[in-house]
Amino acid sequence: MSEHKRKRITAADVARQAGVSRSAVSRAFTEGSYLDPAKREAILRAAAELGYRPNALAAGLQGGQSNLVAIFVGDLPNELDKEAVAALVAGLNGIGKWPIVIGGSGQAARDAVSNVLCYPLAAMVLRSGSLDGDIVDACGKLNVPVISMGRVVEAPGVDNVCVRNRDGMARGTALLIGKGRREFGFIGGPERFCSSGARRQGMRDELEKAGIALRAEDRGDYTVSGGYEAAMRLLDGPRLDALICANDAMAIGALSALKEKGLEAPRDLSVIGFDDIPMAGWPIFDLTTLRNPIDDLVAAMLDLLTRRIETPDKPDETILLDAELILRGTH
Secondary structure (H helix, E strand, O other): OOHHHHOOOOHHHHHHHHOOOHHHHHHHOOOOOOOOHHHHHHHHHHHHHHOOOOOHHHHHHHHOOOOEEEEEEEOOOOHHHHHHHHHHHHHHHHOOOEEEEEEOOHHHHHHHHHHHOOOOOOEEEEOOOOOHHHHHHHHHHHOOOEEEEOOOOOOOOEEEEEEOHHHHHHHHHHHHHHOOOOOEEEEEOOOOOHHHHHHHHHHHHHHHHOOOOEEEEEEOOOOHHHHHHHHHHHHOOOOOOEEEEOOHHHHHHHHHHHHHOOOOOOOOOEEEOOEOOHHHHOOOOOOEEEEOOHHHHHHHHHHHHHHHHHOOOOOOOEEEEOOEEEOOOOO
16 A cells, blocks of 8 residues: 555645645634635535544644543443443434444553543543542543433532432332232442432332341442342242342343242242343343433433533433333242
8 A cells, every 4th residue: 555545634634635725724624613605615526535634633732622522431241231222422423423332440540531521522421430420520620521421420510310229219119019029139330330229229228118127238349140049049048029139141040040049030939120131122031120211311311411511510410210110920
């Protein structure tokens, strides 16, 4: 491949081919800038022939703003997070924003966040809570809007959109109590995930109202294997007739543990999850669950982002969405 073919086409190349100045090329690609129509036509024709595209990132750096939106996702331990981030990226693309996804944990994640904040971000979206404080502080100093999606971050300058985790799991628990279940077990997620704690509290609220004690509980890592291992431990303990899992992946793992123990849901005990990931609806699992409304969460997040950019000084907002009870075959 020749040097000419390898080299990125620049505005200077377009200027030479069109016989105009470099500043004229800049004006031709700047909305609202005046330029003689004949010159504009010559520039656009030369740009098309050369395959030139203006460097929007450089323009953003020069103007102090851009369409870049950073998304901090942490370690993405479960399928719902992956689904949510994919929907969020598609949604941002749909409104002309350019997502930069930052993953990982610890110092590597801190370094990545520090690096991305060197760019003129339109906003920072938090999908993971592992670095909330660090990110919120850094963004605040740079006047970068922050939106937390999936958990409520109680800090000035942060907008939130989240499902009603506590209320949702309370409804799921009430369903099982209404079916006559009394010996409840619970599989929670990692301690750093506030969603697990909120869902556990929703379960406890309903159990206490019914005068029922939680029989046993264990913790997984929001994965299928984590749910399987936690369920195997619980099933070796006191007899249960209901098992509530903090997410669907662990509930699916629990169903596998039941099968290995010669048990069946709901014949021997009821099992419910939370999120309604695609696997939950597979006939082999047919899991009763609470739907985490990803599409609605993304739509609300995009609305918050648009209004925050248009009105930077508006009051912080928190939008809470209901989790729909999805009745299938395990309750």
